[in-house]
Amino acid sequence: MHRILIVEDEEIIRAALRKLLQHNGYEVAVADSVEGATGEYDLDAFDLIISDLRLPGEAGTSLIGHAPGVPVLIMTSYASLRSAVDSMKKGAVEYIAKPFDHDEMLSAVAGILAENTRAATPGEQEASGTDSSGSDPADIMYGQCAAMQRVFTLIRKVAPTETTVLIQGESGTGKELAARALHLLSPRASHPLISVNCAAIPESLIESELFGHEKGAFTGAVSARTGLVEAADGGSLFLDEIGELPPEAQARLLRVLQEGEIRKVGSTQSRQVSVRMIAATHRNLKAMTRTGEFREDLYYRLNVMQIRIPPLRERQGDVLGLSKRFLARQADRMGKPGLSLTPEAMKAMERHRWPGNVRELENAIERASILADGDVIAPDQLDLDIETGDDYNIPSSLVEGDNEQTPPPSREADSGSDLSLEDYFQHFVLENQDRMSETELAQKLGISRKSLWERRQRLGIPRKKS
Numbered sequence: 001m002h003r004i005l006i007v008e009d010e011e012i013i014r015a016a017l018r019k020l021l022q023h024n025g026y027e028v029a030v031a032d033s034v035e036g037a038t039g040e041y042d043l044d045a046f047d048l049i050i051s052d053l054r055l056p057g058e059a060g061t062s063l064i065g066h067a068p069g070v071p072v073l074i075m076t077s078y079a080s081l082r083s084a085v086d087s088m089k090k091g092a093v094e095y096i097a098k099p100f101d102h103d104e105m106l107s108a109v110a111g112i113l114a115e116n117t118r119a120a121t122p123g124e125q126e127a128s129g130t131d132s133s134g135s136d137p138a139d140i141m142y143g144q145c146a147a148m149q150r151v152f153t154l155i156r157k158v159a160p161t162e163t164t165v166l167i168q169g170e171s172g173t174g175k176e177l178a179a180r181a182l183h184l185l186s187p188r189a190s191h192p193l194i195s196v197n198c199a200a201i202p203e204s205l206i207e208s209e210l211f212g213h214e215k216g217a218f219t220g221a222v223s224a225r226t227g228l229v230e231a232a233d234g235g236s237l238f239l240d241e242i243g244e245l246p247p248e249a250q251a252r253l254l255r256v257l258q259e260g261e262i263r264k265v266g267s268t269q270s271r272q273v274s275v276r277m278i279a280a281t282h283r284n285l286k287a288m289t290r291t292g293e294f295r296e297d298l299y300y301r302l303n304v305m306q307i308r309i310p311p312l313r314e315r316q317g318d319v320l321g322l323s324k325r326f327l328a329r330q331a332d333r334m335g336k337p338g339l340s341l342t343p344e345a346m347k348a349m350e351r352h353r354w355p356g357n358v359r360e361l362e363n364a365i366e367r368a369s370i371l372a373d374g375d376v377i378a379p380d381q382l383d384l385d386i387e388t389g390d391d392y393n394i395p396s397s398l399v400e401g402d403n404e405q406t407p408p409p410s411r412e413a414d415s416g417s418d419l420s421l422e423d424y425f426q427h428f429v430l431e432n433q434d435r436m437s438e439t440e441l442a443q444k445l446g447i448s449r450k451s452l453w454e455r456r457q458r459l460g461i462p463r464k465k466s
């Protein structure tokens with residue numbers, strides 16, 4: 001059994017992570033600081049250390065020096081994304097941005113452990129074929145229907161190459177998981193996969209986050225910084241929501257793709273990098289090139305190979321399989337092994353159109369597991385909003401350009417009761433997202449683009465196709 005040490009000072013996160021890993025078959029020890037970890041344990045006895053970056057006392061990255069033979073996965077919040085780059089330079093095997101979801105953490109852990117086992121016993125893994133995590137897309141994401149099987153076949157074929165991949169799909173369909181599969185199945189798997197959500201980084205910072213900057217390049221640039229592209233050197237860079245990339249950053253990215261080199265903001269020097277690029281979008285990039293929002297030359301560079309992840313409504317055959325998987329996870333987490341769906345709940349799930357795709361399904365199961373009296377989940381607890389679902393089912397070809405279309409109000413609004421802040425947020429976004437960019441929406445709501453993106457994820461409000 002693999003032994004993992006968690007070093008995290010926030011008790012809630014520490015306890016949740018411990019539970020998650022234990023339920024997935026790992027032996028787990030915990031500490032709340034680097035000093036605590038080194039004082040209490042022989043660090044070399046662990047197969048993996050997962051540590052928060054910011055801790056009271058020494059930073060999490062100092063564990064890399066304390067246990068040189070043990071891979072260290074650093075957890076960091078967006079605010080310290082820059083430090084994540086430094087962590088990678090100091091030797092962390094990977095970083096994961098908080099808040100992370102459980103699959104993301106489990107797949108990062110499985111990937112690192114598999115890679116380490118492979119490195120420790122060269123040749124053996126390939127020969128025995130026992131490497132179960134990260135050896136096939138089906139180990140990383142679920143999909144039995146013909147459409148997903150086609151996606152898996154494509155991933156198997158493209159992953160070992162250096163080809164740039166553009167993953168298309170609505171929000172919550174599993175684009176990030178597909179990117180992870182592409183990386184883990186590639187010869188670059190032992191190098192970092194850096195995932196960047198272009199919509200979650202403030203526009204004014206995105207260039208320096210991605211490409212780094214020189215000291216004095218702009219007000220506040222008190223020292224030179226390495227960017228995330230450089231941190232991915234040797235590995236893969238996953239640019240999610242690529243359609244949100246501002247024009248200047250698009251130009252710099254084109255240079256990386258064309259010349260394989262980056263130039264920091266404020267620098268005249270370029271540096272060669274070897275990065276496999278994977279981009280994803282829910283938007284119609286081709287249409288964006290026609291309106292001038294996205295560079296055509298960049299579009300063609302990115303779109304060498306396209307993988308389309310179908311919306312969940314096009315793979316209704318997978319709904320119950322996915323539900324089973326998420327139910328089993330909830331059952332583990334909550335210590336309720338008998339959790340199940342009533343036949344009516346199953347029917348309701350099969351009928352629902354899933355505008356928020358797999359993420360919505362995952363959230364519905366999580367919510368229902370908590371609300372269920374006992375072990376059985378009834379349709380009510382799933383709280384599937386049929387109206388909204390139908391609305392999102394209007395084919396995008398009909399919706400395109402129809403800025404006046406207003407989604408039906410939610411049930412809460414129908415009831416005429418006071419709107420909570422979240423209801424207000426949801427209404428505002430649904431009503432205005434067709435005619436406002438993410439930046440405008442965030443400005444009107446008085447929140448950052450990152451908060452907007454995070455709330456969309458939390459509330460399961462997908463973005464419509466443009």
Ligand SMILES: Nc1ncnc2c1ncn2[C@@H]1O[C@H](COP(=O)(O)OP(=O)(O)OP(=O)(O)O)[C@@H](O)[C@H]1O
Pocket residue numbers: 101103104140141142143169170171172173174175176177178240282358359362
């Ligand atoms: N095929 C799948 N099997 C298991 N879990 C899945 C699958 N597809 C998606 N998920 C889960 O659904 C959630 C959303 O997936 P993911 O973040 O990959 O979607 P996305 O398309 O990148 O979304 P967005 O565009 O909003 O960033 C994640 O928790 C992921 O683990």
